[in-house]
Amino acid sequence: MGSIWEYANPRKFIATTDKLLPWVSALAVVALAGGLIWGFFFTPEDYRQGATVKIIYLHVPAALMAINAWMMMLVASLIWIVRRHHVSALAARAAAPIGATMTVIALITGAIWGQPMWGTWWEWDPRLTSFLILFLFYLGYMALWAAVEDDDTAADLTSVLCLVGSVFAILSRYAVNFWNQGLHQGASLSLDKQENVADVFYYPLLVSIAGFVLLFVALVFLRTQTEIRARRTRALLARERVS
Secondary structure (H helix, E strand, O other), X not given: OOOHHHHHOHHHHHXXXXXXXHHHHHHHHHHHXXXXXXXXXXXXXXOOOEHHHHHHHHHHHHHHHHHHHHHXXXXXXXXXXXXXXXXXXXXXXXXXXXXXXXXXXXXXXXXXXXXXXXXXXXXXXXXXXXXXXXXXXXXXXXXXXXXXXXXXXXXXXXXHHHHHHHHHHHHHHHHHHHOOOOOOOOOOOOOXXXXXXXXXXXXXHHHHHHHHHHHXXXXXXXXXXXXXXXXXXXXXXXXXXXX
């Protein structure tokens, strides 16, 4: 069995993900379709929240992936800083637009869910505020990549930004635990069974989360391949200009 660092080789990474991508994509479609159809059409209305509770099947998975995408970027950035593997830096870059999109979905669905519950579309709640700041970090991260021409320099600078932004990713996840105030409820999924949503909502929610995770993996594979090929193209063009 080879080392995991073999996949830092761009050719090895592309060859491996080419084989995995169709399977991961198919599983993502099945899990997403199954979880969302099950959740939206075959679960009852909540006795307090009514039909609005079904937004949970979009909001919770999107929010989880928004935070975990940044955590994945953090790990990839640390690998770049320590080992200087270009694939890790490009994987972090590839994940950023996906994480930003998940953050937007979470913010919009949270507003739709919160309005009938709280009577307002937005509240400067600790978790909501830290989540909005996390979205701004996503935008800054992508803008920094676009602004710096040298890929290695851009990878260095964005890795530092990723380290700083990780504070807000953690705050987004645990803000309800840090502050005993704010309108946002606690976690819908917990190791403490008493804090979980009812089983009738819980199981389709797990399927939806699995679908979002698989979708994220598939998109990261695809976008990282694109980033690798784009880097090769830029390197070839640079050589032609020099010669």
